[in-house]
Amino acid sequence: MNSISTALPCASKKILISVFGLSEYELRLVRSVLSLTMASGRKHSYALFDASQAADPDIVILDPDNGQARAALQELIATRNIPEPATVFISNAGQAKPGKYHLLHPLVPTKMLALLDQVADELEKVLPAAFPASAAVVQKADMDKAAIVQPLVQKNLQAAAMQTAYRALIIDDSPTARIKIDLELRSMKIASDCAETGEQALQMLEKKNYDIIFLDIVMPGADGYEICKIIRRHPQTKRTPVVMLTSKSSPFDRIRGSLSGCSSYLTKPVEHLKFRAVVEKTLTAGDAIFTMDKNQDLAMGI
Known part of the structure; x- marks a missing residue:
C-alpha cells in the first residue's frame, strides 16, 4: 500500500x-x-x-x-x-x-x-x-498576505527570535490539557516536554533546564502549590517563570499561587489570545531578571 x-x-x-x-x-x-x-x-x-x-x-x-x-x-x-x-x-x-x-x-x-x-x-x-491552478491561487494569496503581514513581521522580529529560543515544561495530569498547551506553544515555535505529576516533573527538572513551566494546581500526589515551592527553593530553578494552571479563578487561589512563588496565572480551558499574551509577557520578564542577575554576578566577580 x-x-x-x-x-x-x-x-x-x-x-x-x-x-x-x-x-x-x-x-x-x-x-x-x-x-x-x-x-x-x-x-x-x-x-x-x-x-x-x-x-x-x-x-x-x-x-x-x-x-x-x-x-x-x-x-x-x-x-x-x-x-x-x-x-x-x-x-x-x-x-x-x-x-x-x-x-x-x-x-x-x-x-x-x-x-x-x-x-x-x-x-x-x-x-x-497535481493542482497547478490551485497552486497559482494559493501563491497569489500568499503574496497578498505577505504584503499585509510584512510590516507586522518586521515589528515583531525580536519577539519571534525570543519564541524560537525557548523550551517549556508542561505539568498536568490531564492529557487534553497537555495537548492543548503543547499546540499553543507549537504555534509560537516553542518546544515543550510534558509531565503527568509534580514528582515526575521534579525529576525532569534535575536533568534539563526549562525557560518556562506550566503547572496545574490539582494533581495526584503533591499539588501545584507544593511543587511550585520546591521549584522556588532549588538554586537551578528558583528564577524559572512558573505559570499556574487551574479551573478555579477565585482571588484566594491567586493569593496562594503568589505565595507559592508563581509568576503568572491562567484559568483553564486556556484561551488562545490570553495564553499568548501571558507567555510573551512572562518570558520577557524572565529575560529581564536573568540579565539583571547576570550583571550583578559580573559586578561581584562571580
Whole structure:
C-alpha cells in the first residue's frame, strides 16, 4: 500500500482523517486531539472523515493486522473510486512496521499529531504538480498576505527570535490539557516536554533546564502549590517563570499561587489570545531578571 498517493487541494483546508481498526478508547483520543487542532495559529487542522461527506479522506490511520479494518478501507476506496490515501499504520511493539509512516499502540497524542503534520507537509509538496491552478491561487494569496503581514513581521522580529529560543515544561495530569498547551506553544515555535505529576516533573527538572513551566494546581500526589515551592527553593530553578494552571479563578487561589512563588496565572480551558499574551509577557520578564542577575554576578566577580 502506498504511503502517499493523493494531494491536498488547498493548503489551508481542513484535512480529513479516516480511521480503521482502532479501539473505542483510541478513537475517542483521536477525536479529542483532532478537535484541538482547530485552534488558531496551527499550520494544519484536522477532522475525522465522515462517509456522508462529499470530500474524500486525505490521510488514513490503519491497524494493518486487523482484517476487517483492511477490508473496510478497500471498500471505501472502491466505492468512492479514489486512489489509496496517505496511510499511517498503527501496530503493537515488536510487530512488523509496513509503509513509511507508523505509530505504536497505545497511541501517544503528541507523537500522533507530529506524524500527521509530517504527512500533511509532504502532501503539500506535491500540490503544484497535481493542482497547478490551485497552486497559482494559493501563491497569489500568499503574496497578498505577505504584503499585509510584512510590516507586522518586521515589528515583531525580536519577539519571534525570543519564541524560537525557548523550551517549556508542561505539568498536568490531564492529557487534553497537555495537548492543548503543547499546540499553543507549537504555534509560537516553542518546544515543550510534558509531565503527568509534580514528582515526575521534579525529576525532569534535575536533568534539563526549562525557560518556562506550566503547572496545574490539582494533581495526584503533591499539588501545584507544593511543587511550585520546591521549584522556588532549588538554586537551578528558583528564577524559572512558573505559570499556574487551574479551573478555579477565585482571588484566594491567586493569593496562594503568589505565595507559592508563581509568576503568572491562567484559568483553564486556556484561551488562545490570553495564553499568548501571558507567555510573551512572562518570558520577557524572565529575560529581564536573568540579565539583571547576570550583571550583578559580573559586578561581584562571580
